[in-house]
Amino acid sequence: MKFEDIYQFFQNPPPIYLTKEQAVCYVLSILLRGDSYGTELILLLENEHPTYRLSDTVLYSALKFLEDEEVIAGYWKKVEGRGRPRRMYQIQPEWRTRSQELALLWQEYTRGIVHPMIANQH
Numbered sequence: 633m634k635f636e637d638i639y640q641f642f643q644n645p646p647p648i649y650l651t652k653e654q655a656v657c658y659v660l661s662i663l664l665r666g667d668s669y670g671t672e673l674i675l676l677l678e679n680e681h682p683t684y685r686l687s688d689t690v691l692y693s694a695l696k697f698l699e700d701e702e703v704i705a706g707y708w709k710k711v712e713g714r715g716r717p718r719r720m721y722q723i724q725p726e727w728r729t730r731s732q733e734l735a736l737l738w739q740e741y742t743r744g745i746v747h748p749m750i751a752n753q754h
Contacts, residue, residue: 647685650677654738655686655694660723661735663704669711669718670695681742695721703727 650658662668662676670691677686698704698721705724708717723731 645683648683650684650686650690652690652694652697654741655690656698657734657738657741658686659691659694659698659721660703660731661738663721663723664728664731664735667709667720667722669720671718684742703731 658677659673662673668676670688673691674686674688677684695704695706699706703724704721704727706719706721709720711718
């Protein structure tokens with residue numbers, strides 16, 4: 633290692649991979665805009681938040697959690713220009729308000745804001 637390597641690291645840091653907790657909040661923030669599918673969720677993250685990445689494993693673990701808790705529902709849809717149908721996800725209507733609260737956690741996190749409700753719990 634050289635000192636130049638240290639400067640280079642901070643000028644061009646490696647991507648930050650989301651945890652399952654972050655992924656749940658991120659996914660809900662996207663699904664509040666409209667239905668989406670796995671690959672699109674990963675691409676949107678990379679486009680909208682270039683410093684973050686989402687692995688397939690963490691994404692599908694988050695989606696499974698949300699489906700098991702009946703927050704989201706999945707359905708198959710043929711996407712224009714794609715060979716096979718995609719597994720689309722949508723927020724269940726009764727979870728919309730709570731999803732907005734969780735999505736806000738993601739939005740505040742990406743802006744570096746500590747949520748007061750969470751800060752008081754520690």
